[in-house]
Each structure stands twice: as structure tokens, then as C-alpha cells.
Amino acid sequence: MTARALGKMYYSMGLLPTMEVMDCSATDMIGKYAGQTGPKALGKVLFINEAYRLGFNTYDYPREAVGELVSCMTKERYMHKLVIVLAGYERSMDQLKRTNEGLRNRFTEMVFAKLRPKDCLRLLQAKLLEKKINILRPKTVHVQGS
Known part of the structure; x- marks a missing residue:
């Protein structure tokens, strides 16, 4: 949801030609998609869920993927034409950022606190009202003489 909001914001500011979000893990x-993701995401928000998994492997592939990601961010072909959002658990993401100095320097960190249940309900209610969706509370049914 946050990546979609960023896509809308950057699109409305004229920084991206579309508000489309490309989800990937x-x-x-x-592996086989490593070199293909960047070109497909041009002009969009690239949302990498569970990005911390790029740093948890002893094989070279994850490190190569992180290196390629950082490299793409500095290439003219991608610069100012792509928004990248990395998502994951805070501690795990900190560990990922330690695997590549360039990665740490190129991302602004946004940490979202866990919402309390009543705050989740308020957020849901606001979103439903925004979409003009009305959910009525069910009436309590009293059964007599059971």
C-alpha cells in the first residue's frame, strides 16, 4: 500500500510517467530474472518485498543482485526514471544494508510502527468512507423461548 501511495505521489509530481507499481520478491x-527486472520497471515504482533475503545467503547470487541493484541506480538509463522501495523487517533490513555500502547510502529509511487494533479499524473506516462504502453494523437478534 505504501509503494502504491509513493507511485501516486511521484506521478502527480510529474516525476514518473505512470503510477504503476511493479511487485517482485x-x-x-x-537467478534468471536478475537482469530483467530493471528494464521492466522503468518509469514505475519497483517494490521488492522481503528484500532482506538478498543479504541472507552465502551464495554469490544474492550479493550479485544487490550489486546490480546499486549499479542500476547509478546508471543514466535508470537514474530519475525509477523509484525503488525495499520492504522487510527492520533488523533484517539493517543487516542487508550492511552488505553493501552503496545500498546504505542510496535509500532513505522509513519505519512504520505497528498499529493498535483500534487504529487499524479507524484507518479501515476512513478508507471505506473515502470509497463511499457503507458497512452497517449487524442488528442483534434476540431469540425468545429456547
């Missing part, structure tokens, strides 16, 4: 960044 760390696994997509490794």
Missing part, C-alpha cells in the same frame, strides 16, 4: 531479483 527477493527471489525474483536472484
